[in-house]
Amino acid sequence: MSLLNNILEQNTPYELEASEKEKKLLKDIKKSLSFHSKNSDTFNNLILNTNVLIDTNKINQLPYVPARLFKLMDLKSIPDENIFKIMTSSGTSGQAVSKIFLDKESSIMQTRVLNHIVGSYIGKKRRKMLIIDSESIIKDRKKFNARAAGILGFSSFGKNHTYLLDSDLNLDVKKLNDTLEDNGNNPILIFGFTFLVWQKFYQSIKKLGKNLNFPKDTLLIHGGGWKRMHESSVDNTQFKAALHEIGVSNVHDYYGMIEQTGSIFVECEKGHLHCSDYSDVIIRDQMTHKPLDFNKEGLLQVISLLPSSYPGNSILTEDIGVILGEDDCDCGRKGKYFTISGRMKQSEVRGCSDTRAL
């Protein structure tokens, strides 16, 4: 049986210890990369034209694809007739977006892995769910982007979904009050993108000036990045404190990317993002791209067992992070744990023209 299926059988996806994880993960990632190189000409070109081997003995020697490459070309290892869904990143207009090609099998596996990871935080019982977004975003299937994918992916953890923002992304206060009243004391699950949770949910409630009664054990899962939060100078500690203040006691950030949907990194009770058994991270020096030790800040490379329809198992992101340790987080979960401190600073556009191909 594959490692992926083995992990799915485990109670939690945080059990593999360092001594066995690298060996097991490496074996299956290599298998997957070999599959991609046999089935994707572009990926095969990339491997053959780069002085690297898929068959290595260390996980940090595996070939890695720059995340930006998914914006520049179609990378897929399935025939066109097997494409079940194409997911795109949520770029602002005019920017290139990443395109990720899924077949039915990989789409199902993404959901199963996501359920396994998130389920380990919120339990098996489905809760009443509040979504800090507008329902319109998931209705337009033509614009099926990362935000919509996130909402749909997380929807299965709750029941009686209520979308709390109107189409202009403003908080519908009446809807929120009515929902809380109807729900009584049952624990609820709140999901949303970090900046929407902050700007549209927290700040609107704060403005109301009165306390809302969120049931005890209410749990918020949020993700999508801190870029816009840093612009308003709010860090994770402040964010959590603010949400505690309005009665949301459990707050979990998650880090994930469209290129590795499913095997996300969830923030534990101690404030650390965790690799699950499905994934691993490596930090690389920004100037040399050489691997760095724990506690050194650099570019984050993400490794996932999941991608089977496109060569996304080993990706060099443009996010900056620090690995804090492995297997010894006070929360008890095994695996590497880390934090993200921001985005890499992009190069300056210079010269006579104002656009650039890459």
Next chain:
Amino acid sequence: MKNKISFITEHSVIKSDNDFFEHISKIKFNDKSFPNSDAIEFVNQFSKSILLDKNARAFPELIVLANFFKRKNLFRNIQSELDKNKEFIQVPLGKIFHIAPSNVDTIFLYSSLIALLCGNICFIRISSNQTTQLDFVIEKLKSTLASYKSMKDKIFVFTYNHDYEITKKISEAVQSRVVWGGDETIKEIRSIPLNPLAREIVFPNRFSFSIIKSKAVYENESNLNSIIKGFYNDTSYFNQQACSSPKLIIWFGSHDDNLKARNIFWNHYNDYVMANNINDDAGMVMDRFVASSFYAANNLASKSNDVDYPTKLNITDLSSKLIREAHPGNGLFLELEKNNIKDVADEIREIDQTMSYIGFTKKEIVNFAMHLTNRGIDRIVPIGHSLDFNAIWDGYDLVEQFSRKVTID
């Protein structure tokens, strides 16, 4: 109505966008001197103010610009045009609309200043993106304008977010439009109508490369320093992103010759880079890695995971459009080996602008250029001169473009 145009230079009579449109259309053109002596004084003073400011050292590209526009050079560039004029009078074209690229480099100033020298009135739209370099230039422009009152009505620098109507209104009132920008910007602006009598000059994306005769490198190793310094200047200013900066070297010789020369050349280059701080940064490193990966995935080049400055990639063929489009500058060098200069001719594309060289005779080069079968190549210069501006650029003679001739029989 809310005004969308904000002026950077001071124009007390203009209080609104409409005032401005009206002002442009009503300008009387009574000074037909060519070249314009007030403008010569002004541009000279502007250049001096840059050269005399210690802070300008942070912007080597500006020093090059200021040196270009110092008085002595100016006369050489424009006076020569005058001498030829016998059967006609050459006069300024009139009102010229300059659209600078949305990044903030100052290359667009070359064409704007030449237009001024030719006696024209310049309307210059710059991007609202601010950098210390642009701020510096604007500050010098304003302080120089303060002591040249007669020039105040000849230079209008302003900014507005891309707006079809504004661009159209200005375009209808001018005699020429000059656009610097990426291909997409140029296409977009070209779709906005001009006055039927107006001209248009565009500076779209271009690609540039160097050709080196390998023998010339290893037979002159002792004299290589000036060439290396020149190549460094060609490629480090503007982080190799200027359209005339070489992004590719074609080596000519037998494989052994090329190997030998490349070794010597890059060793010297690396030494020079070590001795002079190159502004490499994480973003540039990532750009090199992404582009290398893109080339490799498209089977256009072989690479390693090495992302050092410079990153070098071997290519075997220059004909692909992607090779040129995907190049980010930022310290990435493509290398190609050829036996003979004639072997490259078929791989030159229209987008190719500057070809810088070492080791070739003028005759060889001219022969090569004359046998190209498309519009490729607008400049051929020795290595070290790729970024030297010339009043003839991208095939346009700018002095001709910014003036007109009234024939007299």
